[in-house]
Amino acid sequence: MHSTKAPRAVAYCHCNDCRRVTGAPVAAFAAFDETALSFVPNEGRSVSVNSGVTRSFCECCGTPLTGRYEYLPGMVYVSLGIVDQADELAPQLHAHESNRLSWLHIDDECKRITRSARDELNAATGEVD
Template identity: 35%
Template sequence: MAVQQQNLHRGGCRCGAIRFEATADPIYASYCHCGDCRRASGAPVAAFVGFHAADVTFEGASAATYGVAPVNRSFCGTCGAPIAYTDERLSDRIFFMLGAMDAPENYPPRVHGYVREQLPFFHVDDGLPRMETMTVPRPSGENQ
């Protein structure tokens, strides 16, 4: 009997110094319109794909990090490309920038988050649910 190979989800930074791989399917994909994600991505909206952290491995250089608790963002110290963010309240998950994935077209977002901070001139009319704040509930029930 042939062994079925798991889906591999790969990505990395712009220069290739950091590579990552997830061995299980994503658990989340969204847009975020919050000001912090805009500043971190340099774009009018950020898009993320999330995985269970236990399913993810990294190769190459270690990512540089910054952030204010509970959110920590990672990026390549060589090329500056944003890689991912983690949230202490969801320590079992990692959320990769959609643009860091090798095949971003495979991870269509399913929801818009923080639409209360959405830029007034930027609107994607895709019929997806639109949340005023975060799209992933935190264990403490925080909704900010």
């Protein structure tokens, strides 16, 4: 995966869906502009389990690759763990903080919100729901 632009946002997500998809106690993702992204050799296989959400994964190794959400058109969420530049992309936000596992403590100065990062992202892009 390669992006010609920096991500619009980098965030942790503590929601149940992200936990299940990543298999990790918390997900961390970067949200990229669809038009700036390219995938080599391709974006893998797409599945849609929840309405309005399309996820892709690598057919060879099963790695989750991307998430696309109808309410965030033109944006592609990529798990930080598969981004080569992850070390330079520190999260700015904890989304769904109220769903955080009680034993998980990440000591940082990031903003913590109880809802999804959607509002923050839409505010950043100037789009209205």
